[in-house]
Every structure is written in C-alpha cells, then in structure tokens.
Amino acid sequence: MxxxxxxxxxxxDLPEIVRLLVDDPIGQTREVLSDPLDARYSSxxxxxDADPNQLFAVIIDKNTEAGEVVGCMQLTFIPGLSRTGMxxxxxxxxxxxxxxxxxxxxxxxxxxxxxxFRERGCGLVQLTSDKTRPDALRFYASLGFEASHEGLKLSL
Amino acid sequence: MxxxxxxxxxxxDLPEIVRLLVDDPIGQTREVLSDPLDARYSSxxxxxDADPNQLFAVIIDKNTEAGEVVGCMQLTFIPGLSRTGMxxxxxxxxxxxxxxxxxxxxxxxxxxxxxxFRERGCGLVQLTSDKTRPDALRFYASLGFEASHEGLKLSL
Numbered sequence: 301m302x303x304x305x306x307x308x309x310x311x312x313d314l315p316e317i318v319r320l321l322v323d324d325p326i327g328q329t330r331e332v333l334s335d336p337l338d339a340r341y342s343s344x345x346x347x348x349d350a351d352p353n354q355l356f357a358v359i360i361d362k363n364t365e366a367g368e369v370v371g372c373m374q375l376t377f378i379p380g381l382s383r384t385g386m387x388x389x390x391x392x393x394x395x396x397x398x399x400x401x402x403x404x405x406x407x408x409x410x411x412x413x414x415x416x417f418r419e420r421g422c423g424l425v426q427l428t429s430d431k432t433r434p435d436a437l438r439f440y441a442s443l444g445f446e447a448s449h450e451g452l453k454l455s456l
Numbered sequence: 457m458x459x460x461x462x463x464x465x466x467x468x469d470l471p472e473i474v475r476l477l478v479d480d481p482i483g484q485t486r487e488v489l490s491d492p493l494d495a496r497y498s499s500x501x502x503x504x505d506a507d508p509n510q511l512f513a514v515i516i517d518k519n520t521e522a523g524e525v526v527g528c529m530q531l532t533f534i535p536g537l538s539r540t541g542m543x544x545x546x547x548x549x550x551x552x553x554x555x556x557x558x559x560x561x562x563x564x565x566x567x568x569x570x571x572x573f574r575e576r577g578c579g580l581v582q583l584t585s586d587k588t589r590p591d592a593l594r595f596y597a598s599l600g601f602e603a604s605h606e607g608l609k610l611s612l
Contacts, residue, residue: 321538330539344541351535353507378532379507382477382549383486385500389612390546393538414612423612428584428605440608449584451605452596456545456570456579 316369370397389417472525545573547583
C-alpha cells in the first residue's frame with residue numbers, strides 16, 4: 301500500500317496544488333502555472349481557508365523527503381432547509397497525480413473525505429463529474445454515487 | 457406581470473418556506489410540516505443565515521396583504537482554486553408556488569439570482585436537477601444552463 305497521508309492544505313502547499321490542477325486534459329486549458337504563482341490563486345486560497353464551511357484537503361506522499369503533494373480535493377459543508385434541515389457535503393477540484401492513479405489511493409481519499417462529512421453531520425455527499433470523463437464516472441459509481449441528477453452549468 | 461418582489465429570507469418567513477418545500481411530489485415524502493415547526497428547520501435556518509456565503513432568498517407576492525412567500529431558492533457562494541481561483545455560484549432548494557408556475561416568475565427569480573452571483577464575482581453558476589423532472593430540465597436549458605455534467609449523489 302502507498303505510504304500516504306491526508307490532511308488540510310496549508311498555504312505553502314499551494315504551488316504544488318496548482319501544478320496538480322494544470323496536469324489534467326481539461327485543466328491545461330484554463331489554469332496558469334507561473335513562478336511566482338498568479339496572485340488570484342493566493343486570494344482564492346485565503347478565501348477558502350477563512351471559511352469554516354470549506355476544507356481544502358491534500359494527499360501527501362510520505363515516501364518523498366519533502367512530503368510531496370500528490371492529490372487534492374475541496375470539501376464544502378452546506379447547511380440547507382430541505383429534508384428537515386439536512387446538511388450536504390460537496391466535493392470539487394478532485395485531482396490525483398498521474399503516477400498514483402489506479403492503485404486505490406483515490407478510493408482511500410474519498411473514504412477519508414466521506415468520514416469528514418459524517419463528522420459534520422451531513423446526510424448526503426454530492427459532486428458533479430464531466431460527462432466526457434468515463435473513468436471518473438465509473439470510479440464514482442463504484443463508491444456508491446448515483447447519477448440521479450443532471451449537473452447543469454452556466455458560464456457568466 | 458405578477459406583482460412580486462425578491463429579497464433575503466428572514467426567520468418569520470420560515471413556516472411559509474417549509475410549506476413550499478412540502479408542496480412538491482418529491483418534497484412530500486421527506487419534509488415535516490407541523491405547528492410549531494420542527495426545530496431542525498430553525499437550526500438549519502440559523503446556520504444558513506449566519507454564513508456570509510449563503511443567501512436564502514424568497515419571492516413575495518405583493519398582491520397579498522401579508523406579503524405571502526410564494527417561492528424560494530438558496531444561493532451558495534463557493535470560493536475555489538481551479539480556473540485561476542474562480543468563485544462559483546450554486547443554487548439549491550428552488551421552489552415556486554404551483555399557482556405562479558408558467559407565468560415567467562421563475563425566470564425573473566433566476567435572473568435576479570444570477571445578478572447576485574455576478575455581484576459577488578462568480579464565473580459560473582451551477583445546480584443539479586433530478587432527471588425525473590423534465591419540465592425543470594427544459595426550463596434550465598432555456599436559461600442557458602448546459603447539462604455537461606452528471607449530478608452524483610451518495611446518501612450517508
């Protein structure tokens with residue numbers, strides 16, 4: 301089993317997180333990897349970090365000396381009225397480094413995330429996945445997610 | 457045109473909001489309408505109201521003396537890292553009273569909501585809609601929403 305750990309991201313992780321976001325067929329077209337990092341990423345990280353209903357999580361590779369960031373996921377805790385005031389957990393920005401895919405790391409990361417949602421009393425976990433990513437859709441189905449809804453997006 | 461207004465919900469609106477949530481084929485099976493109101497709704501409302509990244513909005517019928525609540529929608533403002541730190545707007549818990557459907561009220565409510573997301577700098581608005589609600593899916597398509605994603609749900 302891979303020697304990995306999951307934890308909340310901190311500001312020094314940010315360049316490695318952006319590198320993960322870029323290393324993706326869809327991400328390549330819409331992210332900016334530069335040194336120093338584009339200030340918009342720092343502002344966004346601060347907004348996430350300051351919000352108690354957001355948890356930006358990373359996977360750390362414990363076999364690397366510096367503890368390389370090899371995955372990330374944003375968890376959002378959303379209070380709601382329907383279903384007698386049920387909280388829902390939401391997942392965005394899931395990435396796992398290419399070299400770690402297919403070995404069960406993603407599954408362990410999701411199980412860890414679902415535990416975080418249970419701790420916060422969420423009755424449901426939701427995410428949307430691009431219909432052009434069949435591997436991702438199979439992965440989510442294997443975790444028990446049901447494709448009961450359309451995921452609708454409107455660009456502003 | 458209907459004499460209506462849109463505004464942020466306040467605690468006294470809550471019983472009327474729950475009545476709207478119940479008045480729905482899916483909602484009927486999972487909401488509880490009682491007097492006094494189930495305390496879980498009050499707790500949930502307080503959590504939403506205390507979170508600066510949540511806006512629970514209502515439609516008010518100005519033709520009724522008391523200003524009856526005839527629609528609702530929850531707007532969530534989610535900071536994110538991807539797309540160079542783009543904020544996204546999310547919509548949940550949309551309801552419009554049966555007697556006002558089909559007259560353009562829902563469209564005006566969504567246009568109002570989209571303006572709120574623009575004000576907060578969101579680059580995208582998203583929602584999921586149950587695949588068993590064809591009328592809703594047609595309505596969202598007419599507003600420009602694209603069904604590019606699967607909306608995946610996991611009950612805990």
